[in-house]
Amino acid sequence: MLQIKVVGDIRQGPFQPSLTGNPIVDEGLLRHFCQKLAKQVSVPVVVSHDFDPTASSPDIFIIDDQILNQWTENHPHQLTVIPIPHNELLHGVVQPTINRLLDGTELSSPTN
Numbered sequence: 001m002l003q004i005k006v007v008g009d010i011r012q013g014p015f016q017p018s019l020t021g022n023p024i025v026d027e028g029l030l031r032h033f034c035q036k037l038a039k040q041v042s043v044p045v046v047v048s049h050d051f052d053p054t055a056s057s058p059d060i061f062i063i064d065d066q067i068l069n070q071w072t073e074n075h076p077h078q079l080t081v082i083p084i085p086h087n088e089l090l091h092g093v094v095q096p097t098i099n100r101l102l103d104g105t106e107l108s109s110p111t112n
Contacts, residue, residue, distance in 0.1 A: 004041065004101075005048035006034050007063040008089045012050045017067050019089060029090060037062075037094045041101065053079065062097055064089055 008019040008030045019026040030047045038045040051061065053071050056078045065083040082100050087093070 002043050003059045004037065004043055004045045005051075005057075005059050005061050006030055006037070006045065006089075007048050007051040007061055007067060008033070009049060009064075010051050010067070013052070015070065017064075017070065019064065019086075029092070032092045033089055033094065036092050037097060040094060040098050055079075060101070 009023070009026045010016050011023070019029060027047070034045045034047055048061070051063070051067075058080075060080045060082065062082045062084050064086050066086045068081065068083050082097065084097055084100075088096060
């Protein structure tokens, strides 16, 4: 089943960026964002702390643009990605993300 996975921090692997530097605060902020987004869409929305840009997935990834910028040469082309401004995750602003989902213009779709 298709899911929307929200990536605001990564807790596994060699690259472990954080939303605020505090994992407890990060968890609360990300869950708040997911809850607000889930009320507006018809697919499950979950927090993903184990994002792997090399893995294939049918899911849609909403990723903090500060994290996505770290993968300049290893951009996750095989994934469907919506970059989201860092502050939108911090403040739980979901309407711009909903607009991006609806119009699809900012989706980076799989190349295969």
